[in-house]
Amino acid sequence: MTDYTDLMDFVRETEALAQVAGRLGWDQETMMPDGATEQRAEEHGAMASVLHARRIDARIAGWLDKAVAEDAIGAAQVRHIRRSFERTAKVPAQLAAAIARETSRAHRIWAQARAEEDVAAFLPALDKVLALKREEAQAIAGDADPYDAMLDDYEPGATAAQLSVMFGAMRPRLVGLRDAIRGQGPAPLLQGSFPEAGQMALTRELALAFGYDLHNGRIDKAVHPFSSGSGLDVRITTRTNPTDPFNCFYSTIHEVGHACYEQNIDRAYLLTPLGSGVSMGVHESQSRIYENQLGRSRAFTGWLFGRMKDTFGDIGIATEDDFFACVNRVADGYIRTEADEVQYNLHVLLRFDLEQAMVSGDLATRDLEAAWNDRFQRDFGFAVDRPSNGVLQDVHWSEGLFGYFPTYSLGNVYAGCLHAALRAAVPDLDDDLARGDTLRATDWLRENVQQHGGLYQPREVITRAAGVAPSEGPLLDYLEQKFGAIYGV
Template identity: 65%
Template sequence: MAAFDDLMAFQRQTEALAQIAGRLSWDRETMMPRGAAAQRSEEAGALQAVLHACRTDSRIGDWLDAAEQETLDQVGEAQLRHIRRSYERTQRVPGDLATALARLTALSQGRWAEARENDDFSAFAPVLAEVVALRLEEGAALADGGDVYDAMLDDYEPGAKATDLESMFTALRPGLIALREAALNGAAAPKVSGQFDAQAQMRLARQLAKVCGYDMARGRIDKAVHPFSSGSGDDVRITTRTSDHDPFNCIYATMHESGHAIYEQSIDAAYALTPLGKGVSMGVHESQSRIVENQLGRSRAFTGWLYGQMKDAFGDFGIDSADALYANVNSLHRGFIRTEADEVQYNLHILMRFDLERALVAGDLAPGDLEGAWNDRFLRDFGYAVPRASQGCLQDVHWSVGLFGYFPTYSLGNVYAGCLSEALRKAVPDLDTQLGRGDLSQAMGWLRENVQQHGGLYTPRELITRACGFEPTEAPLMNYLTEKFRDLYPAG
């Protein structure tokens, strides 16, 4: 297997360089001095040029052709599948375009952050137009005559098609709206009160990450404006954020990102620095973060345990019982921010972004008109007006770094999580008893065995089907949401 071995040795070097590029991005979000943005843009562009050269090296094609004639096991065949897909896609994108995109998005992220801080979309609109133009150029190259948005989506959810997602989201929408209308007309949930020390929040965040199974010896927790997870294998880092008046922002951002990080830490170590050594898709990745944050972390059983931990951490925080805490963390409420939305309305946020970015890619919406289109759509979908850009089209970092096709994977991840949760509860009948003790070990063990350890061995849809025993569908998610929120808001 000389060709396969040579190919994999080369691939490990390329994957290591990609991890370094990811570390530069992590540093930009957490510790980089603001004045270093221009230099970091050059560094990112230089590294992207090296990576592009590695990924388009003509030897890869020769190695692939030779290796495919060798006798390989299932793992070897999966490695070749990923490498060929990446090689063929990367070859379609000119090196100078890949470098220009890396430089521009490193710079535009800083412009987005400044515009967001100043609530000034007009300051960001010109650079957004540049990002859209370059991504459209890249998308057209990747599509090779096919659908450009599908080509972008394929970066994050291989094999997915926008028309299929549109059908799934269309099926979700009526039930989500009905649940929202019933709940918003119900009684208001209890609210927290007081000031919450940032250091106390971070101590609780670290405790929760460990409870979820996050290995701090191979990771770390820092703060960022927009929480995220970064890395794979033995260096997987997460960020969270704190708010003086809202500890749940920190608590559930931490649990969410822990779900992402634990997935990466749980992949078979034999796959490290290979195409199989990372999450197979963003939809599957999101399923791991969402099931930890929501189906486990917001369950009545787990919040009963969490109530005691919060009393220890903060003393009196304005909520007088575990049941009241459960109602609080699952309340449906008016709001503008996707990452702070409840489980029902979160998906409506994603459906809006999905439609808007498809319009941008199709040329039906000019980048400079995004703010107005966003505000009009939000008013139509949610029934109240966006007061400022930081609570509207500038709230998310994704488009500033060219992540078109990424947003729909969030709702797809929720769909996958609904399927996995249904299967998990059948496999672990006493799950609530365990969650009531703050014990997630068996739940996370089931996810590790059935989803996480496999990395990229299977296709996304195949992986979820194998884990659940049925093809993924939106029905389990809607069943879960309906049962949960009709119990919380019985008048609906």
């Protein structure tokens, strides 16, 4: 056991340093002064160099050769460590540091370009990031598809070919449902004043209602809401809009889903490879089921309707049914993060196809805006009005997160499977949700998904919890039933 123990002691120190590196990113998004950009880029680069050196330390190979795991947990730890070591060893240290520096710089350039609606100002930075990420992916992939190597970083075992088949099956039913809804009357809209103080007070209440532990977390504001950290320090951010409180509330519930996954992992796995969510698809399944299947359900929105009236007074909605329709309003829009459940995945599919084309070299960054706008017009039937509503809206490419976007739709698919199993296990769940009580639902998710962390492979996590292999069917059935009832189609 000495080799296994030495290996785990070393890895725990590395994981602790990775958490420190993650805190640099949290600070950059929430509190860092604008003038610190260049210094922060060097800090990111330094931390990346330290972590890269530790992850390819020659001693790891020796420990892995000799380590004997006594149980399934130990075997899973070794599996994760071996995978990380083999992938990381293929990437030169200088390249890892360069990626960290350039993505830190590119993030700030993107933010300014987005604010100024200036795509051209961002493209040189994007070119640098894309070139570095291609080099990294090629080093990992060898003779295989570089894009699959990128995807595997976020969803181990998934391939672009597999996801293309799944997404291809989703698209016709999503478009058909969207087009049927477009022929119906619009849903009610909120009216009234929604001050930030009231939004933040209610968002804290919602976070607690969904099980977020503020003793080991905090809620801050950021331009792009996110969750950060794991174990005993898991932080979330949200944003407010004086005319659209749902942006705040459902961003919060979404990030709480991510955060609760991390907070509810077995504490025995703390600061080990099993101590974080197993993949971004599984992670997204938690945020989406919290936000949509639970948070936007008829039962829960009935409770939220009362709390909003208590907080803001008259909101221009007369009944719980009207409020339910308002929360689930299907409407044309540009922004992925604000899209309704019916159209959200169409936004993801657009990005999935474009980034594959960029990585393969079939799409030059100078042509990206035109390609985006043409595809958007075809998919949604109206034109992009400005870059911040189009190609500049997402942070991901500035941060080098190629291969990340498809995990959003995969997470929706996983959530559909989990929701069907949850409803079968707790058939009277709506009685709880109507009181704002999510405990039985979140306990089921903690027991069947969250506590396991990285113990199982991503698809295995969902299969064990749902009782069936992941497929798009349950999600599409749920969407057609829910929105068919709301819109009478």
